[in-house]
Amino acid sequence: MRVFFTRLNSLIIILICFFFIAPSTSFDTLTGTQILTTNQTLLSENQTFVLGFFRGSNTNYYLGIWYNNINPQTIVWVANRDNPIDNSKGYLKIGDNGNFVLLNSSGNPAWSSNQTSAKNPVLQLLETGNLVLKDSEQSNNYLWQSFDYPTDTLLPGMKLGWNFDTGIEKHLTSWKVTGEDPSSGDYTFKLDYRGLPEIFLRTNQTIIYQTGPWNGERFSGVPEMDTDTHSIVFSFSDDAHGAFYSFSIGNASLLSRLTVTSDSDGELQRRTWIESSESWNKFWYKPADQCDHYRECGPYGVCDNNASPVCTCMKGFSPKNPQAWNLRDGSGGCVRNTGLNCSTDKFLHLENMKLPETSSVFINKSMTLDECGSLCKRNCSCTAYANIDIRNGGSGCVMWIGQLFDMNVYHTDGQDLYVRLAAADIGSTSSSKNRRAVLATGITLSALVLVLGVVAICYLRKKRQQSSRGDERNMEDLKLPMFDFDTLTMATNNFSQDNKLGEGGFGIVYRGRLIEGQEIAIKRLSENSGQGINEFKNEIKLIAKLQHRNLVRLLGCCIEKNEKMVVYEYMENRGLDSILFDKSKNLLLNWEKRFNIICGIARGLLYLHQDSRFRIIHRDLKISNILLDIEMNPKISDFGMARIFDKDQTQENTWLYVS
Structure with missing residues (x-):
């Protein structure tokens, strides 16, 4: 009789399992009267995602979510990654406290969600890949969701960051061994909301890569986000309730994911499923090159992946350790050539930059860039400033206090950065927008005014001096900008010795600056130089007709008051x-x-x-x-x-x- 009742109980359990959940069900929900065993699954409404059990490289079993009908199996979430069940006898059920719980073969909890107050709790796998617990099937109020507890993958619609109201922090952690062991690995991708929000890739507690701050369109250090061709929209929210990064996809049929892997000593990857090739395309990844490595060029160093070596010092700075620098170790960074003087300091304008790390900065979201520059100028501790948001011409103010780290320069994209320099080191570079406008206007006026106005003036003056000019009268046929003597005298501060660049048998070369701000080099021939008017004309004619990136560019000439001068482009590093x-x-x-x-x-x-x-x-x-x-x-x-x-x-x- 005891054997009969034992067999009857077993039969009842089998019948319950048969009627309430099939061995491989296509249902997307699990109610309080159902269980999910290791050979059963839930399938999202449009069959994009699957919830079920999978086995790791050992004999352990894990509850996870993966893409349906994609081979090899691509798992995007794991519930019990650090507490597996050791055989196939485990199962998932909704518990007495309104949560759901994963039980091992002994009936003991191996993992569970947080407790809820649900009266009719329902577990549902959504088409987004989000596993949610709610009170009844019709409810849209989620009591718990897997999107709040990401593992190694960020899916469209998931948020990475901090919920300040609940204290929940969402970050990615790699598998111990990618594709084999889903337990928590050594690599994490976490948002730091101090200063400007930026995300750090770490191995344990050591930073190996940082994205740069969010600039309204993308992370400053991820220019690839600008070239995304897969209808992906990146977004960031930052307010009193939280700071979150997420992305969405306009094309619902497109599958894309962001993953932290243990491959290649830790890697952040964006992959997109390509149907035609039936494979995951690695659209971009970080770190991708030497300049992606955290603080590769030390304090005040700038990394340029197209340069060799990649580390360079900004204008006004020199390598702190030249010997190591020449051995291509730029980790020591750069030091200032000249000490700062708060009252006279100026700002170096750098373009297409990955902004420095912002863990210690001042922020004001309502300031304009000019207001930001004025404030930084008055604050002697301020070493650099920039816009927070680059959209609509730029807005907001971020000021760095102390050393600048982790700067990259790009040939396109990037941001404007203004770095404090001693006035002696700034040269012709200006930090203000008006200064840049004057310089741009000056270049244009040099082409128009010098060609149209100065040539006409020189022509009239030459006509008045024809009796004493001899062969010089033929210079007008060169069709070059003609500078008058007074303009070049003013540009060189009356040919001051301080502006002298060099001297030879022909005469002296001076550095000059036109009133518009353009820097020039002026070769002033001495009266006893070996170059007479014929040689002078020869040089002018030759250079005027030659255009090549490895030949010095002629800007104009001056023949006045028995002077013969040639005006060239200024070469910053001289001879x-x-x-x-x-x-x-x-x-x-x-x-x-x-x-x-x-x-x-x-x-x-x-x-x-x-x-x-x-x-x-x-x-x-x-x-x-x-x-x-x-x-x-x-x-x-x-x-x-x-x-x-x-x-x-x-x-x-x-x-x-x-x-």
């Missing part, structure tokens, strides 16, 4: 000799830069000798005639001794200086 033979500077010329300089000189000579309209031999090429711009690009100068060859001429007596 190659000034760096090559200076022990304190030649360390700037690593082998990569030396090779680039050699190639640039070769390109310029090839253009002169073969590709230009005229076949030209320089005849006075030496390292002092190789000028370097701010990026160390070489440009050949001084064409006074150059000779034009006929196209079919191959020989001529000439010489080449290499000293």
Whole structure:
């Protein structure tokens, strides 16, 4: 009889399981009268996601959610990742306290949701991949949801960040071994809401990557977010109730996810399912290059992945440890060339930047950029400032106090950053918007006013001086901007020795600044120089007809009061000799830069000798005639001794200086 009742009880349990839940059900809900065993699943309404049990690389069982009909199985959430059940006898049920609980083969809880006050609790798997617990099937009030407890994956609609009302923090944690062991791994992706919100990828407590602050459109250090072609919209909310990052997809049929993996020593990946190839496409990932590594170039260092080495110092800064810097270890960062003086300091305008880390900043969301700059100027502890939001021309104020870390420069995208510098180091760079406008206007006026106005004035003056000018009367046919003597005198502070750049047998070269702000270099020929009017005209004609990135660019000339002057573009790093033979500077010329300089000189000579309209031999090429711009690009100068060859001429007596 006892055996009969035992078999009857077993039969009743089997019948209950048969009638209330099938071995592989397509239902998306679980009620208080049902259980979910290890061989059963819930399927979302449109069959995108599955809730069920899976086995790890060992014999342990886990409750999780994965994509339906995608091979290999792609799991996006795990309930009991750190407390698995050890065999297939476990099951899921709604508990007496209105929560749901995962029980092991002994009937003991292995994992459970928080307690609720639901009278008719229902567990439902939504089409979004969100597993929710609510009071009755018709209710839209979620008492618990898996989206509040992400594991290693962020799905569209999920939020990453902090709920200040409940104290719940949502972050991603990698699997111990990706695809094999779902227990909590060493890599986390967490939002830090101190300062401006930014997200950090860590291994244990060590930061290995940070996104840069949110700028209204994207994270400052993730320019790839601007080039997303999969109808993905990124958003960020930051108010008194919380700070959250999330994303959504306009195309409902598109599957996309953000995942933290233990691959490649920790990686943040955005993957999209490509139906045609039946595979997950890794659309972008971080860290992707050397510049993504946290604080790669130390304090005040700027990382440029297109440079070699990648670490550079801003204008006004030098490597703290030059020896390590030349060995491509930029972690020591940069130090100021000149100490700050609060009353006279200015600001260096940097473009296309990943903003520095913002864990210690001042924030005012209502300030304009000009107001922000004025406040930073008055605050002697302020080292940099920028807009918080780049939309609609920019708004808000963020000011950095102390050292600047983790800055990158991009060739596109990025943001404007204004860094405090000593006035002596700022050079021609200005920090104000008006200054930039004046400079831009000045460049335009240089092309218009100098061509139309100054040429006309010089023409009239030359007409009055024809009796004493001889061959100079023919200079008007050059069709070049003609600077008057007074303009160049003012630009050089009356040819002050402080503006002297160099001197040779031809005369002196001065640095000048036009009233519009444009910097220029002025070669002022001495009366006893070997270059007469013919050589002068020769140089002007040659340079005016030559256009190449490795030849110095002519801006104009001046022939007045027995003066002969040539106006060139200003080259920030002057002559190659000034760096090559200076022990304190030649360390700037690593082998990569030396090779680039050699190639640039070769390109310029090839253009002169073969590709230009005229076949030209320089005849006075030496390292002092190789000028370097701010990026160390070489440009050949001084064409006074150059000779034009006929196209079919191959020989001529000439010489080449290499000293």
